[in-house]
Amino acid sequence: MEGQIGPAPVDGAEAREVLRASCADIVGRYHGPAATAAEVAAAMADEPSDALAPPHGRFLLAR
Numbered sequence: 213m214e215g216q217i218g219p220a221p222v223d224g225a226e227a228r229e230v231l232r233a234s235c236a237d238i239v240g241r242y243h244g245p246a247a248t249a250a251e252v253a254a255a256m257a258d259e260p261s262d263a264l265a266p267p268h269g270r271f272l273l274a275r
Contacts, residue, residue: 215274222264222271230273231261 220227232252239247239255247255264271 217272217274219270220273222261226273227261227271231256235259 222231235255236247236252239251243251261271263269
């Protein structure tokens, strides 16, 4: 199967799912055991992904 890489809205459902999983991995990896949903939400609020949206950036997803 061949995948494609393309832009996606950073505030869209797919992007939120990917960003949440990435954030959970980073929080768990560097701050101890697996992150709780509340810890992930707090980390995402502290570090929003606004810079990944036009005109300053672009969020790409592999599908």
